[in-house]
Amino acid sequence: MLGTEGERLADLAHRTPESTPVPTCPGWTARELTRHVGSVYRATLAWLAQGARPRRWQREPGRGQSVEEYLREGLAALRAELERHDPAERAATWWPADPTYGFWRRRMAHETTVHRIDLQWAAATPFAETSDDIPEDVAIDGVDEALSLWFGQRLPMLGMTGTRVGSVAVRTGGHSWIARAGPTETVAWRCAEGETENADVVVSGRPGQVYLWLWGRAGPWSLDSVDGDYDAAGQLWALLRLATR
Structure with a gap:
């Protein structure tokens, strides 16, 4: 790769x-x-x-x-x-x-x-082409890296946290994660699909699309589905933009 x-x-x-x-x-x-x-x-x-x-x-x-x-x-x-x-x-x-x-x-x-x-x-x-030419397994791995490494590790290293408590479930390619942010923590983990129902918002899309979204290469509301608290989803997107800039 x-x-x-x-x-x-x-x-x-x-x-x-x-x-x-x-x-x-x-x-x-x-x-x-x-x-x-x-x-x-x-x-x-x-x-x-x-x-x-x-x-x-x-x-x-x-x-x-x-x-x-x-x-x-x-x-x-x-x-x-x-x-x-x-x-x-x-x-x-x-x-x-x-x-x-x-x-x-x-x-x-x-x-x-x-x-x-x-x-x-x-x-x-065009961006539509760039999302489609990311192999699905590469995109899923990149989603995991964005959440586990940059959100869960890099943000605390930089001393950055959320302004409000909120949890976001991310679904793509048959895989699921939860990212939780607030004034005292930023953590993320892989989870079972059923666990996503406990999040404040569930965001989902094709693997390449979610990859671009988490890496700040697509707009905050560019995913196929944002179901729940839009502010929590927006906070995740904004925090990752800070972590990966």
């Missing part, structure tokens, strides 16, 4: 003028988005090499190197490093629940997919 999405992103970077604005990443151009992903690849390699959060890594293309070349070089190096290790092998990460190489495989795959979608949108590719 990382390799496929990385190549798609690099091809888009090659075809898109560097000065093209990226609407889903306010203030960014195609060049800055491409540079950002190339930098994240190198930061991940530094995490793996140093066994801790790195302070220094190559954040910009080298002298005479294009931003596309910078991206492709980082992608190749990261893929090679990840392929040398079993996903279950221990590695330093920023999520205590998953200190493995598998964490980085998953994290970089979704980092790349989301920003590929951003660049597709910047290049004027």
Whole structure:
């Protein structure tokens, strides 16, 4: 997945003028988005090499190197490093629940997919197409990562909470989750379908659609169904926008 999405992103970077604005990443151009992903690849390699959060890594293309070349070089190096290790092998990460190489495989795959979608949108590719071309299993995994990692872990790390108590059930592709937010907590977990009936609101849609919604790449009311407390659903969407920006 990382390799496929990385190549798609690099091809888009090659075809898109560097000065093209990226609407889903306010203030960014195609060049800055491409540079950002190339930098994240190198930061991940530094995490793996140093066994801790790195302070220094190559954040910009080298002298005479294009931003596309910078991206492709980082992608190749990261893929090679990840392929040398079993996903279950221990590695330093920023999520205590998953200190493995598998964490980085998953994290970089979704980092790349989301920003590929951003660049597709910047290049004027309709959003309906971007949601349909995310494989269902990838989208479901990305829904789980958005809720368990970014909502349940990243928001507390940033010291961000909700302004009101509310629970949201998320349903897609035969899977269900509950995300609960309030002034004192942000937590999320997988659940049985029957458990969703206890939530304040149930949101549902096709996996690709829910993926884009949770990652802030679709509007707050763009899902097929929002059944219940619209404010609770809006709070989840807004909190994830803060966590994943």
